[in-house]
Amino acid sequence: QVQLVESGGGSVQAGGSLRLSCAASGFTFSDYCMGWFRQAPGKEREGVAQINLNTGRTYYASSVKGRFTISRDNTKNTLYLYMNSLKPEDTAMYYCAAVFFVMCTEPPDPARFNYWGQGTQVTVSS
Secondary structure, eight states: OOEEEEEOOEEEETTOOEEEEEEEESSOGGGEEEEEEEEOTTSOOEEEEEEETTTOOEEEOTTTTTTEEEEEETTTTEEEEEEOSOOGGGOEEEEEEEEEGGGOOSSOOGGGOOEEOOOEEEEEEO
């Protein structure tokens, strides 16, 4: 059974940093593409970063490029999102998601991802 469990969200002031983690189980990590998505109230779910765990290729939305870094620890089957220079507009619920690596697209399409975590809230105050 596939499980994705996020952690690491919280409240920070603008300019601060957070690290999100997503512990994955129930599938072969390297066969998948994993992404971080976010959704703010009243807005569509947005793909902010993605990594193809088979090829290592990464993708970042323009709104986070240079501030966020996606990485993985294959020994722990864990995905990370390092978020620096946070802005109030980064406030959202953040989700990790997984899909078989051949289904990866750029930008990431949430409709293609079939496994989702429960989400972790990130709140950035000005």
